Amino acid sequence: MYKKATFILVGALMLTALIVIVARPSLLGMGAEAASQDGAQAENSLVRSHSPILGPEEAPVTIVEFFDPACEACRAFYPLTKRIQEEYPDQVRLVVRYTPFHGDVSDTAIRVLEVARRQDVFQPVLEALLARQSQWAAHGSFDEAAILDIASEAGLDRAAAEEQLDSPEVQAVIDQDKEDVKANQIRQTPTFFVNGELLDPFGMQELVDAVNREVTEVAGEDDAS
Structure with missing residues (x-):
């Protein structure tokens, strides 16, 4: 038993x-x-598959910028982010998130930029719009024709763009970015994240320092391995 x-x-x-x-x-x-x-x-919520990327896609350091093309501060920061990328051409990429905080003028410029991305002319169109921002967005003025004129001079296929600006595909990108703006509690442009960390305190030197730290850390990890 x-x-x-x-x-x-x-x-x-x-x-x-x-x-x-x-x-x-x-x-x-x-x-x-x-x-x-x-x-x-x-x-x-920070980087979507449709997000424009300037720099190598596999770069170990990612700057995410919540960006409004009609924002004067965004225009002022662009030479700095470009200089950072020139200093670290293989290590740093810039991801742009559309943030239409200035109403209709921002919405139209963002649609033009998204169509430019789809036509593989995002960066030249972006730089042209920023360089001549005062012609289409000064003091809240809105000149849609000027936006398209400037973009087409920078390489945008205007005829194709005019058919795509209000397409469901472009609208879906804008809607998604708006949702991500809310999800990340973005309240001003530009707002930066460096490798997922919010840049706080905010400033030009602070952005440079944050990127330098990340690049140094990545280099140290590579040396250790």
Whole structure:
């Protein structure tokens, strides 16, 4: 009788252990999958697949700029971000997020920029619009024709652009970026994130310092490996 009870107890323990062994990988996998999804969501709120990227796509240091083409401060910061990229041509990329904080003028300029991205002329059109910002966005003025004139001079196919500006695809990009502006609690342009960290305090030198730190850290990790 004692041997029979012992046998039953051992059998029950073995069955329990087997259930744990089988179930644990599944549970761990569920946890890892959930963590991965959470991480992807956090990353995607800063960088979407449609986001314009200036610089190498695989650069280890990412500057995300919530950007309004009608914003004077954004225009003032652009030479700095370009200079940073020239200093670190292989290490730094700039990701632009559309942030239409200045009403209709911003919305139109952003649509033009998004069409320019689709035509592979984003950077020249961006630089042309910023260089001549006062012609189409000074003191809240709105000159849609000037935006298209400037963009077409910089390489935009105007005829094709006029057909695409109000397309569902362009609207979907703008809607997504607006959602991400809210999700990241963006209240001013430009707002910068450097490798996922909000630039705070905000300033030109602070941006330079933040990028320098990240580049140095990445270089140190490469040397260690």
